[in-house]
Amino acid sequence: MTNHVSENSPKPVSIGQDAWKVFRRNKAASAGLVVLTTILLISALGPTLYGVDAYSMVAAPFIPPGTDSTVILGTDFLGRDIAAGLIVGGQATLLVGSAAALVTVIIGVLVGATAGFYGGNVDEVLMRFTEFFQVLPALLFAMVLIALFSPSLLTVTFAIGVVAWPQTARLTRAEFMKIKQLEYVTAARSIASTDRRIMWMVILPNALPPLIVSATLVVGVAILFEAGLSFLGLGDPNVMSWGLMIGANRPYILDAWWTVTFPGISIFLTVLSVSLIGDGLNDAFNPKLRER
């Protein structure tokens, strides 16, 4: 077998490999990836490894962190182990956050792609619809939806998706409007491809890089939403989450700072790592920044 690529020519790399190389060079983004992976691993394996029930009373209430080796991060107002709460609470926050981000992206891409692709009256109507959703204060609207349809992981997920999609829709619309003018789309039209095929098989793959970056940021936003809603007591009342821990311990913050500080740091680190990864992906996908 003969090798057609000569020794001196650069090895061909895919867009993915190239992006990964740029991403790895971004120290902050790499750190974000490491932190997020750690958090995901702790949430997935932690409950089994740690073995303390987050819902039951294990010691006296309000034990400060570092004073009792059985409850290293202290206990809350009910004597529940804060560390166990952090480990289990991550599951709901991450699960709802990423599921809600998925719902957000699906609604946003559907609306934005249709508006951008068809233009004209379709665009006008859909953009008015989007503007209407931007007028409603998102958190309040989500609170109303959850209160009316009773809180559960599912309603919280959909409520966040329903209020958070407009930005994704605007971005998708802009990308579709730009890309639909390009030659390869005209080429696809000339071979009589259907609209659906052009939208999802031709334009969407080319619009993906900015959409992936924005989807990463949407995950951060959704996690903050979930935390805010649980803090207000509108999460699933039977499922431990970081926001719920802060909300439940709020009356005692002056007696037990640790009960709210650690769950907050967990939310902060998660969203921070997600947004650093988003920045890194932005660099990786942006050809203008490649040559730096």
Next chain:
Amino acid sequence: MNIAFAIARRVFYAVLLVLAVVVLNFLLIHLAPGDPAEVMAGEMGGVTEEILHDIRVSYGLDKPLLTQLWIYMKSVMQGDLGQSFYFNTPVAGLILSRLGPTILLVVTALVFSVFIGTTLGVLASRKPDGFASAVITVLALVGYSAPVFWTGIMLIITFAWLIPIFPISGMATFGSTGGLFAQTLDVFHHLVLPAISLAFIYVAQYSRITRASMLEVLGADYIRTARAKGLPETVVVYKHALRNAMLPVITLAGLQFGNLISGAVLVETVFNWPGLGTLAFDSILARDYPTVLGLLLISSIVVVIANLLTDICYRLADPRIQTSHKV
């Protein structure tokens, strides 16, 4: 198209948006599981069969859906947002009595974040690798990632408990006496921590956008002209450049108003600030739906008005828009 016509069109459009929110509320009442009359009465208000009957009659709940919508819209347009059986008072009055504190909080946070944000942004644009730029980068990361309610709680723990220089919660010292001046000062003392918590995210956003827009404007021809005719650098930067660089900031500030109100719901709950946010929290816990839906409507109206004002401000601030419309 002159400016008056453009504004009139915007006002008309704003009214349509508000009507759409009314329709949304109506849909929510009917989509929610259970009897619409019970939704309109709220769950925990000691509602009797008589009250439910009254609601059914006054909102025509036995009539066709479109007739019901018409009756509902008519009563809302007349300022009747229903009765809160939990707070035992008409919803419209209840919400209006809480509007002031929220506007005070939101506007203070907005002014604070725009002021600090643009100042940092201008400083950073003049020295892109300087201290201000580093501050902006850190603020942007922390501001975006820290949940606003947690920032508020951390501020309480730090500045009301560890270093007790600010009050823990509320809007005024209970039973405080003194003149108008002393009372105003007291309210502002209570306002500091909630306003900072709410403004925190936006300081970073406004400084980033100011920096970007200043860097762009400072390269424009008219800035070179201003410098060439010997104007002092401060006049060039603050009078010529900043006015033009402020336009994206104004746009963003207007668009952020809805987010500010969302943030206010959380911040008010943390600080027991007696505004719409704490009312939303209390009424949702009590499943007091008329108040909850009224809040959604009133806060949307606030956002619509804020967007309108932004649009007008934008037209006044941008000299190009003014002249091009006069021609």
